[in-house]
Amino acid sequence: MQQGPIGVFDSGYGGLTILKELKAHLPQYDYLYLGDNARAPYGTRSFESVYQYTLECVKHLFDMKCRLVILACNTASAKALRTIQQKDIPLIDPTLRVLGVIRPTCEIVGNYTKTGHVGILGTSGTILSNSYPIEIEKLFPSIQVYQEACPMWVPLVENNEYENDGADYFIQKNINELLSQSPQIDTIVLGCTHYPLLIKKIKKFLPSHIKLLSQGEIVANSLVDYLSRHPEIENVCSKNKTYTFLTTDSSGNFDEHAALFFGETVKSSHLQL
Ligand code: DGL
Numbered sequence: 001m002q003q004g005p006i007g008v009f010d011s012g013y014g015g016l017t018i019l020k021e022l023k024a025h026l027p028q029y030d031y032l033y034l035g036d037n038a039r040a041p042y043g044t045r046s047f048e049s050v051y052q053y054t055l056e057c058v059k060h061l062f063d064m065k066c067r068l069v070i071l072a073c074n075t076a077s078a079k080a081l082r083t084i085q086q087k088d089i090p091l092i093d094p095t096l097r098v099l100g101v102i103r104p105t106c107e108i109v110g111n112y113t114k115t116g117h118v119g120i121l122g123t124s125g126t127i128l129s130n131s132y133p134i135e136i137e138k139l140f141p142s143i144q145v146y147q148e149a150c151p152m153w154v155p156l157v158e159n160n161e162y163e164n165d166g167a168d169y170f171i172q173k174n175i176n177e178l179l180s181q182s183p184q185i186d187t188i189v190l191g192c193t194h195y196p197l198l199i200k201k202i203k204k205f206l207p208s209h210i211k212l213l214s215q216g217e218i219v220a221n222s223l224v225d226y227l228s229r230h231p232e233i234e235n236v237c238s239k240n241k242t243y244t245f246l247t248t249d250s251s252g253n254f255d256e257h258a259a260l261f262f263g264e265t266v267k268s269s270h271l272q273l
Contacts, residue, residue, distance in 0.1 A: 001067075001095070001235075001236050002065065002067075002236070003065075003067075003235075003236050003237065003238040004030075004032075004064070004065030004066050004067050004236065004237070004238055005029070005030035005031050005032040005064075005065065005066055005237070005238055005242070005244065006022070006026075006029050006030070006031050006032070006066065006068050006069075006070065006237055007031075007032050007033075007034065007058070007061035007062075007064075007066030007068065007069035007070065008022065008031055008032070008033045008034070008069070008070050008072050009033075009034050009035075009036075009054070009057050009058060009061060009069060009070070009071055009072060009073065009076065010033075010034075010035055010036070010071075010072045010073040010076070010193060011035070011036050011037075011039070011040040011041055011042035011043075011053075011073050011075065011076065012035050012036065012037045012040035012041065012154075012158055012194075013035060013037070013157070013158065013194065013254075013257055013258060013260075013261045014072070014073060014154070014157075014192065014193030014194035014195075014261065015033065015035065015070075015072030015073055015193050016033065016035075016258055016261035016262040016266075017072075017193050017194075017196045017197070017214070017215075017216050017261050017262075018070065018072035018101065018193055018215060018216050018219050018220075019031060019033055019072065019243075019262060020216060020261070020262050020263050021216030021217050021219065021220040022070075022219070022220050022223065023243070024220065025217075025220035025221065025223075025224055026220065026223060026224060026227070027241060028239045028241065029237050029238070029239055029241070030237075030238045030239065030240050030241070030242045030243075030244075031242070031243050031244070032061060032064055032066055032244045032246070033243070033244070033245045033246065034057050034060065034061055034246045034247075034248075034271065035245075035246070035247045035248070035249075035254065035258075035268075036053055036057050036247075036248045036273075037247045037248055037249035037250075037253070037254060038247075038248040038249040038273075039053055039248065040154075040158060041123070041154045041155060041158060042054075042073065042075040042076060042079075042123070042125060043075050043122075043123025043124055043125045043126070043151065043154050043192070044123070044124050044125065044151060045075075045125065047079050047125075047129075050075055050076060050079040050080055050125060051079055051080040051083055051084075054071065054073075054076040054079075054080035054084065055080060055083075055084055055088060056273060057248075057273075058071075058084060058098060059092070060246075060271065060273070062092065062093070062096055067095070067096055067097065067233070067236040067237070068096075068097045068098075068099070068233055068236070068237060069096075069097070069098045069099075070098075070099050070100075070101070070219070070223070071098060071099070071100045071101065072101060072193055072219070073101070073193055074101055074102060074122055074123065074126045074131075074191050074192050074193065074215075075122075075123050075125040075126050075192070076100070077100030077101050077102045077103075077126075077131070078102060078125060078126045078129035078131040079125055079129055081098065081099075081100040081102075084098050085098055095232075097233055099223070099226065101193065101215050101219050102126075102131050102132065102135055102191070103135055104215075104218055104219055104221075104222030105132075105189055105191070105213065105215055105218050105219075106132060106135040106136045106139055107139060107222070108213075108218055109136055109139075109140065109143065109187065109189065109213070110139065110140040110143065112186075112187045112211050112213065113143060113186055113187040113211075114186055115184040115185070115186045116142055116143050116144060116184075117143075117144050117146065117182045117184040117185045117186060117187075118136065118143055118144070118145050118146070118185065118186075118187045118188070118189065119145075119146045119147070119148065119178045119179070119181075119182075119185045119187070119188040119189070120132045120133075120145060120146070120147045120148070120188070120189045120191045121147075121148055121150050121153075121174065121175075121178060121188060121189070121190055121191055121192070121195065122147070122149065122150070122191035122192050123149065123150070123151065123153075123154060123192055124149040124151050126149075126191055126192065127147045127148070127149040127191075128149070130147075132145060132147065132189065132191060133145040133147065144182065146178060146181040146182050146185060147178075148174050148175075148177050148178035148181075149174075150170070150171075150174040150192075150195075152170040153170065153171070153174070153192065153194065153195060153198060154192065154194045156170065156198075157194045157195075157197050157198065158194070158257075160257065162197055162198055162201070163200075163201075167198070167201060168201060168204075168205075171198060171201045171202060171204075171205060172205045175202065175205045175206055176205070179206075179207075185210065186209065186210055186211060187210065187211045187213065188206070188210055188211070188212050188213065189213045189215075190202075190212060190213065190214045190215065191215075193215060193216075195214065196214045196215075196216065197260065197261065199212065199214065243266075244269075245258065245266050245267065245268035245269070246268060246269055246270075246271040247268050247269075247270060247271065248270075248271055248272075248273055249270075250270065251268040251269055251270045254266070254268045255267060255268055
């Protein structure tokens with residue numbers, strides 16, 4: 001069967017924090033990144049819009065020979081992954097695979113909490129979907145999950161305002177609201193791939209005993225494990241260490257901001273949907 005790059009999809013820049021770790025842990029593969037920057041943020045959009053946009057982008061990645069696509073976006077994983085896996089892939093080509101970021105994150109939560117009280121920070125879409133409490137309940141029924149939607153955090157990051165004083169107000173407010181739900185929270189999941197850029201400020205407002213989990217390394221380790229258990233998928237991932245970046249918005253803007261997320265200079269091309 002024909003080989004192709006591993007597709008990595010996000011609404012915008014956030015998935016680059018995942019790609020950075022995939023590069024560190026799985027450097028042998030080719031990667032094709034697609035950011036739907038023209039329609040970001042997804043976090044406040046309806047279930048139907050997130051599903052339609054995600055499916056459209058995933059189909060482009062399939063057309064560009066990706067046989068495995070990672071939804072490096074919690075909002076898309078929460079609102080579109082299941083339908084794409086169960087309804088769309090069987091019709092398009094049952095040998096294709098799409099994986100998300102929520103399940104691998106939930107799988108390791110139990111390794112960190114001692115109190116059994118876990119907090120989730122995410123976009124409104126992710127939080128309202130209840131995907132984290134539902135998945136954690138299946139894996140660790142005794143863990144109590146507390147959630148807080150942070151609708152301003154992605155716009156702060158996308159607009160490059162995240163290091164300014166204005167960001168402090170929203171970050172402190174959402175963290176306090178999460179912590180007020182239970183004084184026993186000892187582990188917090190950054191359930192949005194944009195949030196690693198906010199870690200410095202988040203830590204400023206968080207008691208130091210609370211463990212912060214960000215997803216890049218978790219998703220990379222989970223993919224290492226997945227590929228070792230699925231040689232039929234591993235065999236169709238091409239291995240030339242190339243990185244291709246596509247954005248649905250201006251490639252100039254993308255290149256200017258992407259380095260902050262990816263940790264190195266990026267040269268993207270525009271994809272017209
Ligand atoms: N990076 C996406 C996530 O992990 C959200 C960004 C958005 O709102 O578009 O949820």
